[in-house]
Amino acid sequence: MKKLILLAVIFILLGVQMDLTAQTGNNRILVVYFSWSGNAKALAGQIANVTGGDLFEVKTVTTYPNVYDECTKIARQELDTNARPAISGSVTNIQQYNTVFLCYPNWWGTLPMALFTFLEKYNLSGKTIYPLVTHGGSRFGSSLDDLKKLCPGAVIGEGLSVSAFDRNPNDDPRVTVPNRDVTSWLRRIGMAR
Numbered sequence: 001m002k003k004l005i006l007l008a009v010i011f012i013l014l015g016v017q018m019d020l021t022a023q024t025g026n027n028r029i030l031v032v033y034f035s036w037s038g039n040a041k042a043l044a045g046q047i048a049n050v051t052g053g054d055l056f057e058v059k060t061v062t063t064y065p066n067v068y069d070e071c072t073k074i075a076r077q078e079l080d081t082n083a084r085p086a087i088s089g090s091v092t093n094i095q096q097y098n099t100v101f102l103c104y105p106n107w108w109g110t111l112p113m114a115l116f117t118f119l120e121k122y123n124l125s126g127k128t129i130y131p132l133v134t135h136g137g138s139r140f141g142s143s144l145d146d147l148k149k150l151c152p153g154a155v156i157g158e159g160l161s162v163s164a165f166d167r168n169p170n171d172d173p174r175v176t177v178p179n180r181d182v183t184s185w186l187r188r189i190g191m192a193r
């Protein structure tokens, strides 16, 4: 009888252990970002810190000029020609992730074209994508509609838009929002305690 009870306890504990493993396995997070002047990068870093997600930077093979006006001209040309700028590096085994944060600046009302390249390269169907945009006034622009088209079968979760002018003097000057803003959004979407 004692042996039976012991066996039952072992099975229950094993069951609990497997359940926990499954939860961890179910919650693999990837934080993808593209950033020109550092805002989206800083926020992506905060998300990765809070959630424990893996960070991946989308880098173009040809870098954009450091001068704002020159960068906007090239970006405008890319938008007008529906370009797909070449990107370097790749995500290792994207299938292991079921949650993807996508952090990007609003460029001419939508996602930078390098993210069109990125999103067309990977099949994100079945995953939940949480977009975070940094912007100079246009918030998400049409990027959410474009995101839906670029990621068929993915769920687009609640996003966060962050103004580039919403600086917090106590923070890193390159970071545009207090940490707690990102954290309260992460809490709302169930990604932070």
Ligand SMILES: Cc1cc2nc3c(=O)[nH]c(=O)nc-3n(C[C@H](O)[C@H](O)[C@H](O)COP(=O)(O)O)c2cc1C
Residues within 6 Å of the ligand: 034, 035, 036, 037, 038, 039, 040, 041, 068, 071, 072, 073, 075, 076, 104, 105, 106, 107, 108, 109, 110, 134, 135, 136, 137, 138, 139, 163, 164
């Ligand atoms: C090429 C380019 C185009 C931009 N277009 C817009 C725009 O259409 N609307 C807007 O609100 N902000 C626009 N901005 C401002 C950026 O969205 C804003 O500065 C953002 O915070 C930059 O993020 P980053 O530091 O991660 O590059 C543009 C900036 C650049 C460089």
